[in-house]
Amino acid sequence: MSAFKKIANIQDIEDAALKKLDRNVLDYYGPGAQDNITNKDNKLAYDRYQLCPRVLRDVSNVDMSVSIFGHTFKTPVFVAASAMQKMANPIGEAGAARSACKNGAGYSLSTVSTTSLEDISKSVAPLESQGHQSVRWFQLYVYKDRLKSLDLIKRAENAGFTALLVTADTPYLGRRLANIRHGFMLPDHLRLANFDKGEGDSAKKDSNYISKYISDQIDPSLSWKDLKWLKTQTKLPILVKGVLTAEDAKLVVENGLDGIVVSNHGGRQLDGVSATIDALDEVVQAVDNKIPVLIDGGVMRGSDVFKALALGAKAVFVGRPVLWSLALDGEKGVDLMFDILNEELRLTMALSGVSNVSQIDKSYIKPLATRSKL
Ligand SMILES: Cc1cc2nc3c(=O)[nH]c(=O)nc-3n(C[C@H](O)[C@H](O)[C@H](O)COP(=O)(O)O)c2cc1C
Ligand SMILES: CCCCCCC(=O)C(=O)O
Numbered sequence: 079m080s081a082f083k084k085i086a087n088i089q090d091i092e093d094a095a096l097k098k099l100d101r102n103v104l105d106y107y108g109p110g111a112q113d114n115i116t117n118k119d120n121k122l123a124y125d126r127y128q129l130c131p132r133v134l135r136d137v138s139n140v141d142m143s144v145s146i147f148g149h150t151f152k153t154p155v156f157v158a159a160s161a162m163q164k165m166a167n168p169i170g171e172a173g174a175a176r177s178a179c180k181n182g183a184g185y186s187l188s189t190v191s192t193t194s195l196e197d198i199s200k201s202v203a204p205l206e207s208q209g210h211q212s213v214r215w216f217q218l219y220v221y222k223d224r225l226k227s228l229d230l231i232k233r234a235e236n237a238g239f240t241a242l243l244v245t246a247d248t249p250y251l252g253r254r255l256a257n258i259r260h261g262f263m264l265p266d267h268l269r270l271a272n273f274d275k276g277e278g279d280s281a282k283k284d285s286n287y288i289s290k291y292i293s294d295q296i297d298p299s300l301s302w303k304d305l306k307w308l309k310t311q312t313k314l315p316i317l318v319k320g321v322l323t324a325e326d327a328k329l330v331v332e333n334g335l336d337g338i339v340v341s342n343h344g345g346r347q348l349d350g351v352s353a354t355i356d357a358l359d360e361v362v363q364a365v366d367n368k369i370p371v372l373i374d375g376g377v378m379r380g381s382d383v384f385k386a387l388a389l390g391a392k393a394v395f396v397g398r399p400v401l402w403s404l405a406l407d408g409e410k411g412v413d414l415m416f417d418i419l420n421e422e423l424r425l426t427m428a429l430s431g432v433s434n435v436s437q438i439d440k441s442y443i444k445p446l447a448t449r450s451k452l
Contacts, residue, residue, distance in 0.1 A: 088399045088415065095402035095405035096402075107166070110344065110349060112253050115349050117346070119376075120345055121378055123352075124381075127355070127445060128446055131429055131442070134431075137427070137429075139433055140424050140434070141434040142434075142435060144435050146184070146337075146393060153182060153420050154387060155383055155396060156184035156185065157174045158186060159189075160397050161188045163400075165192070170192050171192065175214065179212035181413075181420070186214070186215040186217050186395065187217065187239070189218055191271055191272060192268050192271050199237040215243055217243040218230060218242050218243065218245070221295050223295075227308075228311060235313075241337075245343075247320030250298060251292040252343070252347040263282070263287060264282065264287060278295075309334055317339055320341050322340065322351055322352065322361070325364075327361040337369050337372065338365065338369065340361050340373040340391070341354060344376075353375065355385060355386060358371070358390060371390060371391055371392060372391055374395035377395075377396050380422025380423030380425065388440055403415040
């Protein structure tokens with residue numbers, strides 16, 4: 079019998095990537111902060127919800143499209159902003175941006191990417207001229223030096239990015255034990271491409287480069303008044319990334335911001351917080367349909383996406399699955415990731431008896447605790 083194993087799900091992609099990447103990269107990409115509790119629970123929490131399918135409905139056509147800020151996406155599976163993707167594969171962020179564009183999916187780019195904002199736009203331009211639509215959002219870290227952030231915003235606008243995701247959960251970097259134990263270095267041939275050569279060089283001398291970079295550069299005094307001020311500096315919608323409570327969700331609305339990403343940063347910041355799927359319902363209730371709520375963290379299957387939509391998310395970002403897919407096979411790897419997640423979502427919808435995303439609501443899931451005893 080052949081030992082050949084075809085990739086069938088996102089776990090297979092992850093397993094293959096783990097065999098390919100070196101320790102420096104794996105230590106950075108993989109674990110959550112501290113004891114990895116939240117990172118693990120992000121995934122496990124999805125299994126605590128059961129699906130409640132309806133039958134005998136016409137599911138001969140399933141439409142997975144969603145609309146946010148006037149853009150229609152062919153799928154609610156979006157690419158999360160994660161740093162330094164060229165460590166996974168030389169094509170880096172451009173591979174994920176191109177794949178998202180071909181799949182009609184939302185794309186987000188990290189401030190600390192290894193491909194610049196402008197190069198991302200150039201990488202999707204040939205696809206746009208073939209009729210594909212690229213909707214790209216920029217994840218903004220707010221620097222102590224506000225001019226640095228303002229310059230990034232202007233460049234994002236000029237490069238055709240249409241929304242900002244302001245990361246709110248990282249006034250300091252979470253304690254990532256593998257990086258503390260072994261140190262972390264951005265390989266010499268790579269750089270933080272949104273900045274002049276030399277960005278972060280002083281932090282590079284530190285064995286925990288990332289934590290030093292954040293404490294040197296990112297403003298831990300950031301507060302709601304700064305976000306209100308940011309709103310006056312751009313016409314782009316601003317989503318707050320890293321909200322986990324109803325209280326903060328209400329403040330996002332009260333401060334005139336435009337959207338929320340329910341996120342715990344893939345469990346990489348404060349370990350011990352709830353899984354994002356468990357925080358989603360209270361956030362959705364608190365915003366009362368005034369602004370879109372999106373989610374990330376632990377999504378591995380189309381059925382996870384379905385559960386997040388059932389609890390009121392408009393779309394779902396995937397972070398590490400994109401990195402593993404890039405490591406597996408660059409842009410083609412991310413194409414495979416979209417094929418799998420989209421097919422799994424389409425099938426979950428059809429087998430649940432829904433033919434479009436607007437039909438998915440809480441009646442299609444229930445918490446596992448309500449399962450009758452065997
Ligand atoms: C290696 C890595 C780097 C990340 N870099 C950033 C970043 O630069 N900015 C940010 O806001 N979030 C960053 N994130 C968090 C992701 O945007 C996202 O919240 C998280 O990965 C979602 O969880 P998942 O990986 O389980 O899908 C990063 C995540 C990973 C795994
Ligand atoms: C070189 C700076 C890396 C900043 C941290 C990126 C990030 O958000 C992460 O989770 O890691």
